[in-house]
Every structure is written in C-alpha cells, then in structure tokens.
Amino acid sequence: MRDDQTGTFWQQISGRAISGPLAGSQLEFVSSDELSFGLWRTQSGAKTVLKPVAKYVRDYEAKDWDVRMAKVKTVLDFPNTGLRSRDLVLGVDAFGASRAYPVNRIRAAKLIEDRLNGTPVLVIVGPDQKSFRVFQARTGSEYFSLTQAPRNQIGAPVFMDSTSGGTWNFDGCAVSGSLRGTCLKSVPAINDYWFDWRNYHPQTTIFNR
Amino acid sequence: MAKLSARFIILLAIVLLALTAAACFAYPIYVIRPFRRQGATELALALGMIQIGPWLSTLSAAVCVILTALAWRHLRGRLLRAVALASVLVAAACCYLSRVNIYEFLFHPAGRPQFECADQAKLNADDMVIAVRANGSARAYPIREMAYHHVVNDTFANEPIVATY
Numbered sequence: 001m002r003d004d005q006t007g008t009f010w011q012q013i014s015g016r017a018i019s020g021p022l023a024g025s026q027l028e029f030v031s032s033d034e035l036s037f038g039l040w041r042t043q044s045g046a047k048t049v050l051k052p053v054a055k056y057v058r059d060y061e062a063k064d065w066d067v068r069m070a071k072v073k074t075v076l077d078f079p080n081t082g083l084r085s086r087d088l089v090l091g092v093d094a095f096g097a098s099r100a101y102p103v104n105r106i107r108a109a110k111l112i113e114d115r116l117n118g119t120p121v122l123v124i125v126g127p128d129q130k131s132f133r134v135f136q137a138r139t140g141s142e143y144f145s146l147t148q149a150p151r152n153q154i155g156a157p158v159f160m161d162s163t164s165g166g167t168w169n170f171d172g173c174a175v176s177g178s179l180r181g182t183c184l185k186s187v188p189a190i191n192d193y194w195f196d197w198r199n200y201h202p203q204t205t206i207f208n209r
Numbered sequence: 210m211a212k213l214s215a216r217f218i219i220l221l222a223i224v225l226l227a228l229t230a231a232a233c234f235a236y237p238i239y240v241i242r243p244f245r246r247q248g249a250t251e252l253a254l255a256l257g258m259i260q261i262g263p264w265l266s267t268l269s270a271a272v273c274v275i276l277t278a279l280a281w282r283h284l285r286g287r288l289l290r291a292v293a294l295a296s297v298l299v300a301a302a303c304c305y306l307s308r309v310n311i312y313e314f315l316f317h318p319a320g321r322p323q324f325e326c327a328d329q330a331k332l333n334a335d336d337m338v339i340a341v342r343a344n345g346s347a348r349a350y351p352i353r354e355m356a357y358h359h360v361v362n363d364t365f366a367n368e369p370i371v372a373t374y
Contacts, residue, residue, distance in 0.1 A: 001371070001373060002313075007260065009256050009259075012373050018253075018256065019253065019256030019257060019259075020256070020260055027371075030341055030368075030370050031341070032339055032340060032341045032372075033340055034338070034339055034352070035337070035340050036335050036336065036338075037332040037335070037336045037349065037351070038334025038335060040327075040338055040340050040347070041327045043347055044345075045342075045346055045347055046346045046347070047326070047327035047346070047348070047349070048324040048325065048326060048327070048347075048348050048349075049324060049325055049326075049329075049330040049332070049338070049348070049349045049350075049351065050319075050323075050349065050350045050351060050354055050372075051322070051323040051324055051325045051330075052351075052354055053317075053319055053320065053323075053354075056317055056357060059317075059357060060353050060354060060356075061356045061357060063333075063336075063353070065353065065356060073244075075244055075246040128334075128335070130335065130337070152334075
C-alpha cells in the first residue's frame with residue numbers, strides 16, 4: 001500500500017512502513033475476522049455493509065473466484081512442507097510463535113486444542129462451518145466440539161468445556177454453566193494461502209506436522 | 210583526435226544521463242511487476258528508486274538538456290545529433306514516467322466508501338466478509354469487493370481505518 005500524503009509504502013500483511021519518509025512506522029492493528037455474511041448478520045447491534053461501487057460492479061470477482069484463484073500459479077513455493085502453495089491456512093502469530101492451521105484440518109476436527117509457546121489456544125469452527133476463530137483457552141480445561149449441528153447463529157453454542165460443563169458460543173463466551181457470561185480472550189488470526197503465510201512468517205510451524 | 214574524443218565523451222555523458230533517467234522509471238517497474246518473485250534487496254532498491262526517482266530523473270534530464278544545448282554545435286554529423294536528441298527525449302519522457310506507478314492503474318480505488326444496512330445488502334449467506342466491530346456496531350467488507358479494490362479507506366467508530374485484502 002502507498003499513502004498519498006507522504007508516498008510511504010506500507011506492507012499489507014504487517015502494516016509496517018517499509019520504504020519512504022515514514023519507514024519503520026507501524027500501523028495499529030484493528031481486530032477483524034473473516035465470516036460468512038449469513039453468520040455475521042446474526043450478531044446484535046447496528047450493522048453496515050460496504051456498498052458495491054456501481055461503475056465497477058460488473059468487474060467484481062465472480063462467486064467462484066476463489067476456486068479459480070486456487071489454480072493460479074504462485075511465484076513462491078515451499079516444497080517438503082506437506083502443503084501446496086495454494087492450500088488455505090488459518091495463520092496465527094501470537095505468544096512469540098507462528099503457526100499455520102490448514103483449513104481442511106480445522107474443518108475436520110471442528111475444534112482444535114493447541115499450545116503456542118506454552119499458552120493454550122483453541123481454534124474453533126463457526127456454526128456456518130466456514131468461519132474460524134482462535135481464543136486463548138483456560139488452563140486446565142478440556143474443550144469439546146458440540147456434535148449436534150447448532151443453529152447458524154453467532155450466539156449459538158458451538159463447544160463446551162469439561163471444567164464448568166457449560167457451553168460456549170462462536171464469540172468465545174460461555175452461554176451456560178458456572179462460567180456463563182465469561183468470555184475467552186480472542187487471538188488474532190488470518191485466512192491466507194500457505195505460500196503467503198510462510199513467506200512472511202519464515203519461522204512458522206504447521207499444526208500437527 | 211583530441212576534439213573527436215571530447216565529442217564522444219560528451220555524447221557518452223548525454224546518453225548515460227538519459228539511461229539514468231530511464232533506470233529511475235524502468236527499474237521499479239521491472240522489479241515490482243506482478244507475478245514475479247522479488248528479493249528483499251531488489252525490492253528495497255526499487256521502492257527507494259520510486260522515492261528518489263522523480264528528483265534523480267529530473268536532475269539527469271536537466272543536465273542532459275543543458276549538455277546537449279552547450280555541445281550542439283560541436284556535435285557534427287546527423288548521427289551524433291540524432292543520438293543526443295534521442296537521449297534528451299528519452300530523459301524527458303522518463304522524467305515524467307518516473308512520477309507514475311503504472312501498476313496503480315491496474316487497481317481501481319473504492320473512493321469514498323458508501324455503506325448500506327445489512328438488510329439491504331445483496332449478498333448470499335455464504336458470501337465471505339471481513340468483519341470489524343466497535344462500540345456495539347459492526348461493519349462488513351465483502352471479500353468479492355475487496356478482492357477487486359484491495360484497499361478501502363474508511364472511518365469506523367470515529368477512527369480512521371484502512372481495510373485491505
């Protein structure tokens with residue numbers, strides 16, 4: 001990215017200024033996540049959506065653009081990692097460690113309990129089966145994915161824990177049990193292609209490899 | 210013989226100045242072109258060239274023009290004058306082009322973003338969005354729009370933010 005005011009170039013993935021008058025500066029990260037529209041719109045509060053720009057609507061990507069993009073050749077390859085360049089991963093860079101969670105493994109597991117540099121984390125799949133979030137888990141608890149398919153709502157319970165026996169929703173908040181009202185701390189994560197994540201996180205590990 | 214050498218040295222200087230101006234334009238374009246692997250050093254050089262390119266190419270073009278004007282009557286023969294003139298034209302063109310990033314023409318900014326209520330959005334339930342939340346409000350940037358514009362400058366919850374994809 002380049003800003004018009006100073007001509008500084010900013011690295012998209014990190015928000016760091018890499019060339020120009022503001023080189024070395026860092027944009028503050030705004031917490032965000034990638035959700036299906038159907039799931040996103042079930043959350044409470046005022047909700048606004050970016051309107052398409054009328055004169056470009058015809059040029060917008062087709063619905064299957066990610067399928068086509070998956071076939072586009074990459075300029076970077078990281079062989080012998082067990083992943084193909086265009087494999088989708090959920091990338092987490094937290095607690096002094098970087099880890100890539102292949103999306104197909106997250107979907108298959110529904111819920112992943114892991115540790116990043118000793119800190120317990122929880123990777124969960126939303127009730128839409130398309131959205132993912134990561135939370136800092138409570139030490140000593142064991143978590144289980146709810147087997148019964150929940151309603152496609154952001155507030156619907158998607159997992160439970162062994163300590164309180166309560167259920168938790170996709171916001172990471174307990175909706176039943178003794179910890180009801182408690183929310184787990186969110187951990188930033190981004191959906192990315194493996195080659196891109198690996199390029200910017202050379203020290204990354206891959207979950208279960 | 211000495212005069213001949215001096216003429217060629219001046220012509221060589223004129224050509225080198227034109228090449229310097231050309232490099233200010235061409236090197237970043239070559240390095241930053243899409244679907245090409247960029248090394249860290251060459252990328253840093255190319256981005257640095259974009260920063261100093263307009264000044265360096267202007268200086269090169271100016272000296273190129275002045276040198277050509279001063280040496281014009283000594284540059285006898287059509288070929289020498291043609292080379293000098295071509296160098297001036299190249300330097301002048303690259304002086305302008307070094308101020309233009311042609312790759313930015315490939316992307317169409319979203320301009321001042323407009324928003325609509327979630328109920329009015331023509332999106333399918335399974336369309337993916339980038340979502341932010343603050344002060345009880347939520348905002349969504351549809352991925353298919355973001356994959357086209359790539360950057361949206363916005364203000365959300367009274368804070369200037371930039372959404373990128």
